[in-house]
Amino acid sequence: MKEDVRILIIKMSSLGDIIHALPTLYALRQQYPKAHIAWAIHEQFKDVIPLKPWVDEIIIIDKKQLKRLSYWKQLWKLLHDKHFDISLDLQSIAKSAIVAGLSGAKKRYAYWELREGSWLVNTALVGDHKMEHVIERYLDTARALGCDVDDIVFPLPAFIEAEATVTQKLNARGAFIENPYIVMAPGARWAVKEWPISHFVDLGKRLVAAGETVVLIGAKEDADKGRAIVEGVGSDNIVNLIGDTNLKELIEIIRHSALYISADTGPLHIANALKVPLVALFGTTCPERTGPYGGDHIHIIVSPTSRATLEQPLVEDLECMAQITVDTVFDTVKEMRNL
Numbered sequence: 001m002k003e004d005v006r007i008l009i010i011k012m013s014s015l016g017d018i019i020h021a022l023p024t025l026y027a028l029r030q031q032y033p034k035a036h037i038a039w040a041i042h043e044q045f046k047d048v049i050p051l052k053p054w055v056d057e058i059i060i061i062d063k064k065q066l067k068r069l070s071y072w073k074q075l076w077k078l079l080h081d082k083h084f085d086i087s088l089d090l091q092s093i094a095k096s097a098i099v100a101g102l103s104g105a106k107k108r109y110a111y112w113e114l115r116e117g118s119w120l121v122n123t124a125l126v127g128d129h130k131m132e133h134v135i136e137r138y139l140d141t142a143r144a145l146g147c148d149v150d151d152i153v154f155p156l157p158a159f160i161e162a163e164a165t166v167t168q169k170l171n172a173r174g175a176f177i178e179n180p181y182i183v184m185a186p187g188a189r190w191a192v193k194e195w196p197i198s199h200f201v202d203l204g205k206r207l208v209a210a211g212e213t214v215v216l217i218g219a220k221e222d223a224d225k226g227r228a229i230v231e232g233v234g235s236d237n238i239v240n241l242i243g244d245t246n247l248k249e250l251i252e253i254i255r256h257s258a259l260y261i262s263a264d265t266g267p268l269h270i271a272n273a274l275k276v277p278l279v280a281l282f283g284t285t286c287p288e289r290t291g292p293y294g295g296d297h298i299h300i301i302v303s304p305t306s307r308a309t310l311e312q313p314l315v316e317d318l319e320c321m322a323q324i325t326v327d328t329v330f331d332t333v334k335e336m337r338n339l
Contacts, residue, residue, distance in 0.1 A: 001146055003034040006083055010040045010063050010099050011090040014189065015247075015266030016290070019154065019273050020135050021090045023294075026153040027142040033090040036295040038082065040099050047247045048270075066095050071101060080104035086145075089122050090138050097121040110334055111141050111284040129220055133293050141198055152294035154273035162248035166256070169249075170215070173239045180258035181213040181239075182333075186229060187222035188265040192260070192284045192314075195263050195321050201232030202326040203261075203333075208237040210339045216258070217250055217267060218272055259336060261329070263321060268292060279332055282306065287314040299332055 006030065012022045018041070026036060038051050040059045049058055059078070065071035079102055087105035089096045097118035110122035112130055125220045127140025139149050167177045175181055184204070188194045207214050214237060215225045226242035245253065245271045251270055254260055260271035260278040264285045271278045272292035280292050283303030289310050292298040303323045333339070 001032065002085075004036070005032060006038075006085045006101050007032075008038050008059075008079070008082075008084045008087045008100075008105060009055075009090060010096045010103075011052075011100075012040060012042045012096060013045060013091075014018050015045055015048065016264075016269040017091070017134075018048055019156075019266070019269040020290070021138050022050075022154045022156065022273065023135055023149075024088075024090065024138045025050075025054055027075040027139060027147040027149050028145070028157050029155075031142070031145075031147040034094060038084070040096075045247070046107070047159075048156070048251070049239075050155045054155045061099060063095070069220060070335060075099065076102045076104070087122075088141060088145075089118065092105060092118045092122065092140070094118060110142060111137050113137065119339055133288060134290055139294050151313050156251070156270070156273045159252055160249040162246070163252045164254075166245070166249050168253045169241060169244065170239065170253075172235055175215060175239045176214050177256050179213065180223070181215050182207060182259045182261065182337075183217055183254055183257040184229075184250045185217050185260075185262035185265055185267045185288075186253065187218040187223075187242075188263050190284075192316055192318060193264045193321065195281050197322060198232075199322070199324070199326050199329075200225075200229050203329055204233040204235075204238055206326070206330050207333070208233060208235040210337075212337070212339075213237045213239065215239045215253060216242050217253055219247065242315075259333065261333070264290065272298065277336055279329060279336070281321065281324050281329070282308070284308055284315050284317055285290050287309055289313045294296065299336065301328055301332060309319045 038057045085103040086102040087100040087108045089100045089110035092110045094116035101121040108122045112124045112126040125141040125144040129136035186200050220243035225241045226240045250294045262268045263281040277297045280300045283306040286308040287300050305323045
């Protein structure tokens with residue numbers, strides 16, 4: 001492949017999936033330092049993409065417009081004018097295949113798990129890690145394109161202004177960025193992946209009793225969960241920032257934490273990318289496929305009733321996550337924090 005190749009990476013959502021694709025970006029940039037690399041993404045996730053020297057440009061794809069032929073025409077012109085040599089579809093579903101098809105790229109590749117008709121547009125790059133963790137599945141595409149993959153590296157950007165804002169928000173609530181604190185994220189994209197709020201309340205009580213400060217994070221739709229935890233714990237050492245941060249601030253809160261705790265959700269994968277010590281709670285999804293990956297900072301607790309596998313990575317079991325006991329999580333935290 002020529003040194004100044006023009007590559008379009010397509011990975012538009014969701015937050016955790018985009019984080020999983022960052023090591024592939026790293027591998028491509030290491031192998032092709034003179035390449036022009038663009039990343040197609042939805043607006044709400046753009047801040048997680050590192051700019052130069054990693055990505056030369058970010059292309060925002062309006063997900064609400066993707067069903068409109070008039071928008072296709074706009075995209076066709078926008079993307080053709082950039083003269084891409086390769087599109088690399090790391091989403092491999094219909095909407096990403098549309099972008100690949102409109103890209104004008106001479107070669108359109110994807111990772112092996114082509115879904116929703118994306119095989120009509122893309123050529124699958126299949127490697128030795130076909131049935132392993134999704135990060136390795138994505139990296140197989142980089143390997144196929146001539147990249148040496150020696151390490152799992154997440155080139156996640158840092159945000160100085162957001163760090164200052166986070167410092168102010170924590171200080172206003174009696175917490176301090178320079179002092180150790182534990183982050184808990186009680187929400188998840190699907191309710192079936194969530195650990196019960198009553199368990200978070202019990203864990204929060206134990207943590208503050210042990211002298212820890214706990215910071216709650218999450219989206220606005222998790223606000224009720226945050227209020228329930230604050231009320232249930234009943235301590236000033238619970239700081240509730242749920243719905244009160246943007247993505248950049250969320251990243252900085254996690255970056256400066258001493259420990260991160262949650263089920264399988266986007267912020268968990270930010271913590272992993274930042275190599276923050278973490279406790280990941282799994283049961284209805286398969287950690288061997290989408291769990292935190294690539295370091296000894298990771299502690300995964302799997303429900304004793306979990307039936308999720310690499311072949312069936314999501315299981316609809318509303319009782320599964322509740323089988324992870326507070327005792328199990330707290331014992332893990334005590335060991336990690338020397339409580």
